[in-house]
Amino acid sequence: MRLSPFNPRTSELCEPYNWSLWQNWLLADMYAPDHIQEYYAIRSACGVFDMSPIPKYHIHGPDAVRYLDRIVTQDVSRCAVGQVLYTAWCDDEGKIMDDGILFRLGEESFRLTTGDPWLFWLEDNTANLNVVIEDVTDLGTLALQGPFSRDLLKTLSKADLDNLRYFHMIEAELAGIPVEISRTGYTGDLGYEIWVQPHQAVPLWDAIFEAGQDYSLVPFGDYALEMARIEAGLLLIDADFYSSKRVVHDFEKSSPLELGIGWAVKMNKDYFIGQKALKAELARGLAWETVGLEIDLNSLEAVYAEFGMPLYLPYEAWMEAVPVYSDGQQIGKATSGTWSPVLKKYIAIARLRPQFTSPGTRVNMEVTIDAQRKQTQATVVKMPFFNPSRKTSLGKV
Amino acid sequence: MSEKNKKYDVIIVGGGHNGLVAAGYLAKAGQSVLVLEKRDMLGGATITEEFVPGFKFSSLANDAGSLSPEVATDLKLHNHGFNIIPTNPLINSLLPDGNHLRIWQDTEKTVEEIAKFSKADAEAYPKFVERMQKVSGIVAKMNEIVPPDLPDLAFFDIKELSALLSPSLNLGWRHIAQVIRLLPMSVSDLLNEWFESDTVKGAIAASAILNTTFGPQEINSTAYTFLQNWSVSNTGLFRSSGQVKGGVGALSEALAKSAQSFGATIMTGAAVAKINISADSVRGVILASGEEILAKAVISATDMRTTFLKLVDPYYLEAKFIKHVKNIKYQGTMARVHLALERLPTFSGMDGDVSEYLSGHIQVSPSVEYIQRASDRIKYGEYSEKPYLDMQIPTLADPSLAPDGKHILSVTVKYMPYKLRDGNWDDLREEIGKLVIDTLSEYAPDLRECVQEQKIITPLEMESVYALPEGSPVHGDMALNQFLWMRPMPGHAQYRGPFEGLYMCSVATHPGCGVTGISGRNAARQLLGDQ
Incomplete structure (x- = not known):
């Protein structure tokens, strides 16, 4: 088991001792006795998530662009220095292996963050190109997310954060500590990710929390993050899809097109692993499409009423596949869902047959009460469910 | 152009x-x-290359x-x-006591020879040859076909796989079953089923390991390589023979x-x-x-x-x-040593016209265990100090390969791992020559005096000169x-x-x-x- 460089602080703050493991790193599920407070910090103040365990790779060398263009689905050659891309990568059959964030640090220098560890794959596929791949997971990373996050950072840094655009990054100093700040996150809100050398992690934490006193800053754990990322319509490995490298059966695999991230697949670039298969899939037509579901609360309430129970809503996100039906026929599955406190809606991410994916389509989702299978009505909607303008807007100048 | x-x-x-x-x-x-x-x-x-003027070596x-x-x-x-040019005997196996075991192309002559070492083995040999000829006949058919394309082998591909055997169906199911049984065996286990004499087994087993990294006691198909070499041999026996005129x-x-x-x-x-x-x-x-x-x-x-x-x-x-x-896996494990000889050395226990005995393959493989021990070292990136040697004196059958009265001795040395734990082959080149001459001097004490010049091909040069990556002769x-x-x-x-x-x-x-x-x-x- 490995510990984040912020562990001296997070271990003191994690009151309920609610930890889980992420790639063998210790990760707090929640800090407060109730994670809903942490969720509200993300949406109405600001919160800090210690995302240091996320696998990170430094990819550099004269052929770094051409190399990455072969590996990932995005067009890396069109990514400017200081720009950040969301991307997926596939196997030869065009099935998704993972998704992640690619940061262009320099002309020949990139950082890739991933869900699973991928060093073997990255090294196996250099195709003789002049490129070096290093695991830099030890780098400390904090996600500072929420409407106050920019104002907070501005108190610690002279950097031009007002003009730092969404999915871009800069080098800066926070309280005198050299960091990289990227305007990225997994919450779908205004937010930043801060990258720091491990030996300066604790001083950075302390500086942020000291400044954070004026901004109701709290640390948040995985439970709050899950609710936020579902609202933002962001996918999670091992929940909304499985890595094709880790499953046995073809039906467990999915393509990025089926997952609704086709916008991050640049089909017309020279070559990438899986391109041929994805072109064929497009020509053939997709077997699945990914959409949002809004569960009809009156219908759900009626289901509970059958059992003499009041309406129950999931205040913790769930991530087990649930069948979705139309006219009694199964047409797909919901893969993650949560009560959205900010929207006052029960929402879910679902993968359905394409003929049922137009917004407004009425479907039924399975609900299990006392091990009895019931169905509630739901409506197909577009994702993201929650998309505030502050997520992408510039600061006040 | x-x-x-x-x-x-x-x-x-x-x-x-x-x-x-x-x-x-x-x-x-x-x-x-x-x-x-x-x-x-x-x-x-x-x-064929003339490393020494007037001497034509089969590199x-x-x-x-x-x-x-x-x-x-x-x-x-x-x-x-x-x-x-046909050569006979097929194999002359040099033994430490100055004795020799010769495998002739003629089975009866070989039986007489084996009887000096074991009566039981002499009796077994003709039956062994008869059975293995049938079994290797199936392998010969498999050699000829174009194998099926099976990227992800699944249960239903059994039908496709059976195509590998279909040309052999008329050779009898019993022999096909033998091939399937022998596939993963070691040649040592195969020979133990037939023979008792270490000398006999050593002489025969060596032909299994010519193109593989494995030692004869290892369970990775040396029985199959034995059969495969048999299946392509022009002698009807486990090893091919004869010399191409001119090298x-x-x-x-x-x-x-x-x-x-x-x-x-x-x-x-x-x-x-x-x-x-x-x-x-x-x-x-x-x-x-x-x-x-x-x-x-x-x-x-x-x-x-x-x-x-x-x-x-x-x-x-x-x-x-x-x-x-x-x-x-390439994993080459051989080197070649070529000696230009002023005259033929004198092999212990051999008088008269030696060309009658030495024109085929000459082996230092006194027992299966000897070969296995030679191979054991490669696991640790070391070479064997008691190597298995496979030699020919091609000038006996074809004197045109060297100046009048002079001879060539070409030696395949195993096991010499391409990847050494310590040192590199450029520095160790002369060691290979010394090792071969030292080892052979036990069987031909005057060899050192006969050597005019030597040419050594290291595992590294098999790669750099002959385009055989990692020195694997079979890619x-x-x-x-x-x-x-x-x-x-x-x-x-x-x-x-x-x-x-x-x-x-x-x-x-x-x-x-x-x-x-x-x-x-x-x-x-x-x-x-x-x-």
Whole structure:
């Protein structure tokens, strides 16, 4: 088991001792006795998530662009220095292996963050190109997310954060500590990710929390993050899809097109692993499409009423596949869902047959009460469910 | 060069024996063919070189007794100077007590010889030969076929796999069952079922390990390599025999002349830098000089790693294809030592006309355990100080190979791992020579005085000079997971590469094994069949 460089602080703050493991790193599920407070910090103040365990790779060398263009689905050659891309990568059959964030640090220098560890794959596929791949997971990373996050950072840094655009990054100093700040996150809100050398992690934490006193800053754990990322319509490995490298059966695999991230697949670039298969899939037509579901609360309430129970809503996100039906026929599955406190809606991410994916389509989702299978009505909607303008807007100048 | 604007039907990259065989078959079928060889001489590992003036050494391969007779006939090699001088005995096994065990081509003569060591083994030998001839007959059929393309072997592929055996069905299920039983066995276990004498087993077992990394007691198909060598042998026994007149390179010359007689063009000193692929199909090659030569098809007669990680730009290859290429185990474990001799040395326990005893293969393999111990060291990146030696004195059958009265002794030394834990082969070159002479001096005490000059080919030079990566003479070990439909890799056993118009014909493809010419012939047939 490995510990984040912020562990001296997070271990003191994690009151309920609610930890889980992420790639063998210790990760707090929640800090407060109730994670809903942490969720509200993300949406109405600001919160800090210690995302240091996320696998990170430094990819550099004269052929770094051409190399990455072969590996990932995005067009890396069109990514400017200081720009950040969301991307997926596939196997030869065009099935998704993972998704992640690619940061262009320099002309020949990139950082890739991933869900699973991928060093073997990255090294196996250099195709003789002049490129070096290093695991830099030890780098400390904090996600500072929420409407106050920019104002907070501005108190610690002279950097031009007002003009730092969404999915871009800069080098800066926070309280005198050299960091990289990227305007990225997994919450779908205004937010930043801060990258720091491990030996300066604790001083950075302390500086942020000291400044954070004026901004109701709290640390948040995985439970709050899950609710936020579902609202933002962001996918999670091992929940909304499985890595094709880790499953046995073809039906467990999915393509990025089926997952609704086709916008991050640049089909017309020279070559990438899986391109041929994805072109064929497009020509053939997709077997699945990914959409949002809004569960009809009156219908759900009626289901509970059958059992003499009041309406129950999931205040913790769930991530087990649930069948979705139309006219009694199964047409797909919901893969993650949560009560959205900010929207006052029960929402879910679902993968359905394409003929049922137009917004407004009425479907039924399975609900299990006392091990009895019931169905509630739901409506197909577009994702993201929650998309505030502050997520992408510039600061006040 | 005048080839500038010409577009060939087929370019063959590499002028080793399989490349030349493919050239012959294709030119004979009316294709315009260009063979490009990097070195100044043709033949690859089937080559004769004059390392010492007046002495013609068979640098690597030392006999052509496993060449497919069908290939020789189809390409009319006998019209182009290809002749095999028969040699007998098949094997003279040198023993530490000055004794010798000789395996003759004639079974009765061998029985008499074995009886000196074990009466029971003498009785068993004819039955052993009869049974193994039947079993290796099945392997011979499997050698000839084009294996099925099975990228992801599944249960229902059993039907496809059974095609491997269908040509053998008339040879009897009992023998087919034997092949299946023997496949994963060690040759040691196989011989233990038949013989008791360590001397007899040592002499016979050695032929199993010629093209593999494994020792004779290891459970990775040495029984199968034993049968495979048997199946391609021209003697009806476990080892091929006979000497190509003029040295083994005369085979390559005959193949070249044959291909040219059918209209093929052959260029030496023409290194290919790139096999040019565009829009998923082959368009020709680019020479090291920068010149592009166009072709409708390209056959690579080089190994898989060279072909797909160097000549072809791997950028456009599927990830799993590259993985397969990288995972091919080469693991060469041999070196060659050539001695130019002033005169024949005197072997202990041998008087009179020694040419009667020494014109075939001469082995230092006194027991299976001796060979196994020689192989054990390679696991730790060390070479054996008591090596297994396989030798020929080719001048006994063909005096024209050396100046009057002088002789050649060519030695294959095993086990010499390509990857050394300490040191490197450039520094250890002289050690190999010393080791061979020291070892042989125990059997021929005056050898040292007879040596005029020596030429050593290290595992490293097998790679750098003869284009055998990691010094593997067969472009990838003959191992259980690199046979049949898995050779050179699953899904590409039918000589076709991953791009249209790209083919593979080197010994890396099925059946592998040695100088058979079968890969070159099969690849040429596939190409013609695709048109």
